[in-house]
Amino acid sequence: MSVTMDGTKQQRRGNTRQRIQDVALELFAEQGYEKTSLREIAERLDVTKAALYYHFKTKEEILVSVFEDLTRPIEDLIEWGKGQPHTLETKQEIVRRYHQALTDAEPLFRFMQENQATVRELRIGDTFKDRMRGLRNIIIDPDAALTDQIRCISALFTLHAGMFVMQDVEGDPQQKREAVLEVAVDLVTQAHRGTHPA
Amino acid sequence: MSVTMDGTKQQRRGNTRQRIQDVALELFAEQGYEKTSLREIAERLDVTKAALYYHFKTKEEILVSVFEDLTRPIEDLIEWGKGQPHTLETKQEIVRRYHQALTDAEPLFRFMQENQATVRELRIGDTFKDRMRGLRNIIIDPDAALTDQIRCISALFTLHAGMFVMQDVEGDPQQKREAVLEVAVDLVTQAHRGTHPA
Amino acid sequence: MSVTMDGTKQQRRGNTRQRIQDVALELFAEQGYEKTSLREIAERLDVTKAALYYHFKTKEEILVSVFEDLTRPIEDLIEWGKGQPHTLETKQEIVRRYHQALTDAEPLFRFMQENQATVRELRIGDTFKDRMRGLRNIIIDPDAALTDQIRCISALFTLHAGMFVMQDVEGDPQQKREAVLEVAVDLVTQAHRGTHPA
Amino acid sequence: MSVTMDGTKQQRRGNTRQRIQDVALELFAEQGYEKTSLREIAERLDVTKAALYYHFKTKEEILVSVFEDLTRPIEDLIEWGKGQPHTLETKQEIVRRYHQALTDAEPLFRFMQENQATVRELRIGDTFKDRMRGLRNIIIDPDAALTDQIRCISALFTLHAGMFVMQDVEGDPQQKREAVLEVAVDLVTQAHRGTHPA
DNA sequence: TATGAATGAGCTTTCATTCAT
DNA sequence: CATGAATGAAAGCTCATTCAT
Numbered sequence: 001m002s003v004t005m006d007g008t009k010q011q012r013r014g015n016t017r018q019r020i021q022d023v024a025l026e027l028f029a030e031q032g033y034e035k036t037s038l039r040e041i042a043e044r045l046d047v048t049k050a051a052l053y054y055h056f057k058t059k060e061e062i063l064v065s066v067f068e069d070l071t072r073p074i075e076d077l078i079e080w081g082k083g084q085p086h087t088l089e090t091k092q093e094i095v096r097r098y099h100q101a102l103t104d105a106e107p108l109f110r111f112m113q114e115n116q117a118t119v120r121e122l123r124i125g126d127t128f129k130d131r132m133r134g135l136r137n138i139i140i141d142p143d144a145a146l147t148d149q150i151r152c153i154s155a156l157f158t159l160h161a162g163m164f165v166m167q168d169v170e171g172d173p174q175q176k177r178e179a180v181l182e183v184a185v186d187l188v189t190q191a192h193r194g195t196h197p198a
Numbered sequence: 199m200s201v202t203m204d205g206t207k208q209q210r211r212g213n214t215r216q217r218i219q220d221v222a223l224e225l226f227a228e229q230g231y232e233k234t235s236l237r238e239i240a241e242r243l244d245v246t247k248a249a250l251y252y253h254f255k256t257k258e259e260i261l262v263s264v265f266e267d268l269t270r271p272i273e274d275l276i277e278w279g280k281g282q283p284h285t286l287e288t289k290q291e292i293v294r295r296y297h298q299a300l301t302d303a304e305p306l307f308r309f310m311q312e313n314q315a316t317v318r319e320l321r322i323g324d325t326f327k328d329r330m331r332g333l334r335n336i337i338i339d340p341d342a343a344l345t346d347q348i349r350c351i352s353a354l355f356t357l358h359a360g361m362f363v364m365q366d367v368e369g370d371p372q373q374k375r376e377a378v379l380e381v382a383v384d385l386v387t388q389a390h391r392g393t394h395p396a
Numbered sequence: 397m398s399v400t401m402d403g404t405k406q407q408r409r410g411n412t413r414q415r416i417q418d419v420a421l422e423l424f425a426e427q428g429y430e431k432t433s434l435r436e437i438a439e440r441l442d443v444t445k446a447a448l449y450y451h452f453k454t455k456e457e458i459l460v461s462v463f464e465d466l467t468r469p470i471e472d473l474i475e476w477g478k479g480q481p482h483t484l485e486t487k488q489e490i491v492r493r494y495h496q497a498l499t500d501a502e503p504l505f506r507f508m509q510e511n512q513a514t515v516r517e518l519r520i521g522d523t524f525k526d527r528m529r530g531l532r533n534i535i536i537d538p539d540a541a542l543t544d545q546i547r548c549i550s551a552l553f554t555l556h557a558g559m560f561v562m563q564d565v566e567g568d569p570q571q572k573r574e575a576v577l578e579v580a581v582d583l584v585t586q587a588h589r590g591t592h593p594a
Numbered sequence: 595m596s597v598t599m600d601g602t603k604q605q606r607r608g609n610t611r612q613r614i615q616d617v618a619l620e621l622f623a624e625q626g627y628e629k630t631s632l633r634e635i636a637e638r639l640d641v642t643k644a645a646l647y648y649h650f651k652t653k654e655e656i657l658v659s660v661f662e663d664l665t666r667p668i669e670d671l672i673e674w675g676k677g678q679p680h681t682l683e684t685k686q687e688i689v690r691r692y693h694q695a696l697t698d699a700e701p702l703f704r705f706m707q708e709n710q711a712t713v714r715e716l717r718i719g720d721t722f723k724d725r726m727r728g729l730r731n732i733i734i735d736p737d738a739a740l741t742d743q744i745r746c747i748s749a750l751f752t753l754h755a756g757m758f759v760m761q762d763v764e765g766d767p768q769q770k771r772e773a774v775l776e777v778a779v780d781l782v783t784q785a786h787r788g789t790h791p792a
Numbered sequence: 793t794a795t796g797a798a799t800g801a802g803c804t805t806t807c808a809t810t811c812a813t
Numbered sequence: 814c815a816t817g818a819a820t821g822a823a824a825g826c827t828c829a830t831t832c833a834t
């Protein structure tokens with residue numbers, strides 16, 4: 001059991017499940033899924049491996065639960081987008097909100113980005129692919145030129161990459177985030193204008 | 199051991215090293231680095247695990263050797279770019295040649311893309327980061343607006359993503375590749391024009 | 397928790413102990429003792445593992461209690477047999493009643509038959525061995541020929557085996573049971589006649 | 595590595611596979627399959643658990659290999675029996691030879707007898723059942739009375755039981771074995787005579 | 793009369809690696 | 814140029830059991 005500096009046992013009141021999710025995500029994002037062992041997670045939490053299995057049936061289930069909890073906003077976003085007319089404004093709003101969603105759950109998406117091979121084999125892989133397809137269907141016009149379709153995909157990828165790769169570009173993080181968003185919005189706008197000339 | 203239909207052992211004429219690299223890359227790209235075991239590689243080649251160790255000191259070294267062999271063109275490209283004036287034409291040429299290099303070594307770059315977490319911890323991680331930085335230094339003007347810098351990075355990412363993610367966009371592969379290139383070139387061009395108005 | 401169709405909790409009126417025994421025996425007989433986990437038993441009953449420990453001190457104790465409850469008739473039978481003269485009629489009656497006892501507690505005896513290695517290490521192992529010895533002492537004449545002693549043991553084993561192995565012999569179950577009994581009685585009779593010629 | 599009393603390392607010349615089989619069978623027979631861990635087997639042999647996995651793919655495979663090696667004679671016996679006319683002499687010979695086969699591979703059959711629940715779930719379960727059926731088909735006349743059919747099955751069971759249960763019957767082991775065989779032969783003979791009256 | 797939360801010991805299995813031959 | 818045989822470390826997972834509530 002966890003012992004604080006004054007020697008008393010830490011109360012855990014039933015937040016252990018949440019703590020497992022937090023630590024797991026942190027380690028998964030830091031080292032990758034396969035390189036993170038349950039032993040490591042347990043040690044950080046000062047519980048035994050078996051305790052993890054009280055709360056989750058498998059290692060994969062820990063990840064799935066984190067994924068489901070943190071990607072609900074994106075699910076909602078897609079639902080919202082489906083109900084809107086596919087105007088330029090909608091598309092821009094999608095990009096903006098998606099950018100926000102990525103920012104809010106940054107560690108998870110860094111993990112997804114950096115562990116694609118792993119994710120692909122896991123249960124969340126398909127779910128995620130479906131989501132991305134859903135997003136694309138909203139911002140891409142099916143009869144747009146190939147280049148314009150790619151501009152839209154590129155916009156999404158710019159948002160993704162923006163989260164992590166830009167780390168070694170100099171500049172204020174907040175400003176960088178805004179610039180990333182601007183470029184993405186611009187790409188979607190170009191694509192829309194290409195297909196629907198004024 | 200591999201036995202042909204007439205019962206004789208297959209000739210391998212000292213190309214085993216090459217065959218190991220080929221199979222390893224194939225499996226790494228398909229399943230990820232950690233999920234690919236040396237046993238698996240050895241079995242596919244019909245040799246023992248120990249044989250792998252005759253040709254390579256460690257598992258990581260197999261990957262390193264593949265990486266070094268296949269990314270030499272990119273190293274050369276950067277060397278070439280450094281010696282050129284940073285004109286729009288140079289930048290466009292860099293994007294074009296980089297696109298070609300990615301296409302030529304597709305499996306390796308798919309692997310790099312999908313196993314970033316793993317690659318980061320490995321020896322090739324730093325090398326790769328350096329290369330990317332090298333490329334960026336050529337196509338990015340240091341005094342460009344933040345958005346234009348990001349457009350350049352986005353161009354590179356579009357090329358990367360273009361290789362793999364576009365798979366489930368419909369269209370002729372060759373055409374798609376060209377469209378991807380066009381978008382990337384366009385991004386770099388926009389960035390350049392933004393910084394050097396006619 | 398178990399919830400009936402009208403949403404009320406199932407009444408269990410303090411029969412949980414009995415239900416544990418029932419389910420445990422069922423699973424032990426079906427899958428073996430070691431392969432049956434307390435989790436499994438608890439899940440089937442829709443209680444927690446800890447609940448099992450309220451009613452029984454250990455896993456072994458569950459088995460012991462089942463064994464004791466279900467083998468009392470056999471204990472009584474031996475007691476009765478000991479008080480009888482060791483005539484042919486007594487022996488035949490023992491065989492008949494033992495057969496009946498086995499039939500009445502079939503799952504338990506199938507379990508005993510199929511998990512001898514486990515039972516041997518458990519507390520009930522010795523008890524059971526003692527019982528068998530008790531039975532043998534009644535139907536075997538100590539000065540009988542070795543073959544006749546074996547015929548008696550064989551009679552008991554025929555009864556045991558009859559319960560389970562005969563499953564894949566075709567025929568009406570009831571008839572098969574009677575035939576098994578007949579063969580066992582016959583063996584004991586032969587043994588008796590061999591030792592006490594008319 | 596194994597160290598002898600004079601401190602020299604023991605040569606193992608490639609008999610390790612055999613030694614694994616021997617020790618495994620010994621422990622399986624002594625304690626049961628599930629209660630015998632690979633750690634235990636490895637320790638007795640003074641090798642690591644991983645060494646076991648060099649020679650066998652799984653724990654079950656160790657058992658399977660032992661089973662296959664040791665029951666070949668019985669397979670042969672059945673093959674032989676199938677080719678013979680189903681006379682009384684053949685049946686008696688089958689019983690005799692089966693008795694011999696059981697004696698030769700006693701530990702394996704004690705294991706099978708005492709771990710039926712386990713064996714049933716394992717790959718060898720079906721194989722064994724098939725063998726027993728094969729044997730029965732030879733010694734049982736399909737148009738025999740139910741009791742006579744049971745006598746034949748009882749004969750086989752007497753042989754099985756004879757191996758292990760008779761341990762606590764007093765008498766010279768060799769003599770006991772012969773008596774067991776006699777009873778079994780007698781049962782088959784009675785069954786035959788019941789169906790084919792002189 | 794039970795549950796929620798956890799533990800410690802152990803399991804089977806896999807892996808990268810080594811080395812004498 | 815390669816194999817056969819093995820190792821040490823670790824992994825994911827399960828189990829019987831405990832105990833405060």
